[in-house]
Amino acid sequence: MRYLYFTIILLIITTSCKKDFEISNLNGDTITILGHGGMGIEHLYPLNSFESIQNCLSIGADGTEIDIQMTKDSVLVVFHDELLEHSTNSDGAIYLKNWDDVNDASYLFPPYAQYKVVTLDQLFSDLANPKDFTFFLDCKNFNPDTTTAYYNTFNNALIQVIEDHDLADNVVVELKRTGLIESLQAKRPDLKIFIYQGFETGIPLAIEYQLEGITLDVNTIAKEEVAEAHALGIKIAVFNTHTKQRNVDAIEKNVDIIQTDKVNHLIKLLK
Amino acid sequence: MMAYTLAAQHEEVSCAKNVLYLEGLGIGGFGSINYERNFIVVNAHQINGRIGISTLNIRDFTNQLNPDIIVPIAVNWLYGNRHKIEIGIGQAITNIVVADKGQPKRGFNLNANFNIGYRYQKTSGGMVIRCGYTPFIEHYKNYKHWAGLSIGYAF
Numbered sequence: 001m002r003y004l005y006f007t008i009i010l011l012i013i014t015t016s017c018k019k020d021f022e023i024s025n026l027n028g029d030t031i032t033i034l035g036h037g038g039m040g041i042e043h044l045y046p047l048n049s050f051e052s053i054q055n056c057l058s059i060g061a062d063g064t065e066i067d068i069q070m071t072k073d074s075v076l077v078v079f080h081d082e083l084l085e086h087s088t089n090s091d092g093a094i095y096l097k098n099w100d101d102v103n104d105a106s107y108l109f110p111p112y113a114q115y116k117v118v119t120l121d122q123l124f125s126d127l128a129n130p131k132d133f134t135f136f137l138d139c140k141n142f143n144p145d146t147t148t149a150y151y152n153t154f155n156n157a158l159i160q161v162i163e164d165h166d167l168a169d170n171v172v173v174e175l176k177r178t179g180l181i182e183s184l185q186a187k188r189p190d191l192k193i194f195i196y197q198g199f200e201t202g203i204p205l206a207i208e209y210q211l212e213g214i215t216l217d218v219n220t221i222a223k224e225e226v227a228e229a230h231a232l233g234i235k236i237a238v239f240n241t242h243t244k245q246r247n248v249d250a251i252e253k254n255v256d257i258i259q260t261d262k263v264n265h266l267i268k269l270l271k
Numbered sequence: 272m273m274a275y276t277l278a279a280q281h282e283e284v285s286c287a288k289n290v291l292y293l294e295g296l297g298i299g300g301f302g303s304i305n306y307e308r309n310f311i312v313v314n315a316h317q318i319n320g321r322i323g324i325s326t327l328n329i330r331d332f333t334n335q336l337n338p339d340i341i342v343p344i345a346v347n348w349l350y351g352n353r354h355k356i357e358i359g360i361g362q363a364i365t366n367i368v369v370a371d372k373g374q375p376k377r378g379f380n381l382n383a384n385f386n387i388g389y390r391y392q393k394t395s396g397g398m399v400i401r402c403g404y405t406p407f408i409e410h411y412k413n414y415k416h417w418a419g420l421s422i423g424y425a426f
Contacts, residue, residue, distance in 0.1 A: 044327050050370045055332040089413050110327050111300045111417070112341060112365045112382060112409060126373030128333075 027256035035064040040261030046107035063134030075099035095143035151183035287396030292423020299325030359386035
């Protein structure tokens with residue numbers, strides 16, 4: 001019985017202590033801690049709201065992932081879902097609306113708060129010291145338009161905001177479509193780009209377009225595959241870390257960037 | 272036990288006057304602590320008033336202590352003896368911290384709320400369990416479906 005108590009106490013002590021990880025990656029053997037849309041999907045602040053993003057930066061994260069979409073009149077809006085009715089008091093797809101039609105949208109949860117949907121420009125204007133942080137801009141191109149004209153318009157809007165706030169060194173652009181990558185590289189070859197793809201398809205595309213890295217689900221990549229990407233000079237960013245265990249899993253895989261939903265936990269583990 | 276008596280149809284009934292309860296979800300948002308007091312008790316009918324306190328975030332988005340405040344108030348009509356029907360209407364007074372040009376700013380708002388549900392409560396007091404449909408009209412703009420479950424004590 002005494003040994004049982006001892007084992008339980010030992011387990012409590014060992015699991016509650018800060019862990020020391022031996023990290024080996026392309027990021028100077030450190031992991032960049034990013035919030036997922038700010039404080040993540042389970043927080044009281046809605047994903048991508050100004051409050052969520054500023055809160056994430058205020059508690060010690062290195063930066064945050066931000067979802068962006070473009071309105072019909074080429075305004076970049078910070079929002080995750082394809083349809084506004086999924087999480088706001090408005091409805092429809094952002095790419096089918098002008099900013100004036102989205103301007104009044106506020107998030108449905110938490111009750112009574114009515115946090116507002118904001119533009120990327122507003123966000124960067126209002127954040128405290130944005131140049132101290134890293135922003136992964138996850139471009140949600142729900143617009144089915146695959147023309148060069150659309151790609152140019154989207155990238156022009158993106159570059160405009162980045163230049164207006166002098167954040168070229170702080171921003172990493174996450175893209176899924178190769179047409180958008182080609183268009184952005186033609187305009188601003190200095191901007192860091194990650195491709196949002198699975199490992200098998202992402203690696204050859206990252207090599208072909210000389211990208212900084214790949215963003216993918218933490219559950220879909222093994223430690224050996226991370227090492228394989230690193231050997232090719234390709235960084236790995238992971239998302240879908242909804243649980244503390246997934247934070248630990250991501251660290252142990254030696255990834256370079258974690259976009260976490262458990263921001264406080266990851267900060268406690270790594271800082 | 273604080274209790275009072277009333278004469279109703281020639282019989283004397285000992286009736287708990289106060290209730291303290293915790294509500295999960297409900298008109299306080301995600302949860303609230305509430306005090307309720309009976310104003311009128313006639314036979315199986317009761318009218319009571321409720322006031323509570325709730326919050327969302329204790330620290331604001333700049334990580335400073337700056338709690339959101341939600342005060343649900345309501346007037347309820349109850350019918351029944353041990354098993355009661357409850358219908359209520361009220362306001363939730365909210366003082367929530369939101370961003371204004373990047374800075375925390377407290378915003379004061381009124382929100383209408385309604386309640387229809389079931390309550391278990393002995394007339395003389397003791398354990399209280401209540402559950403119901405508790406929609407509210409947020410900022411008098413957005414109708415929101417909501418529900419609540421409470422447990423407390425009448426005395």
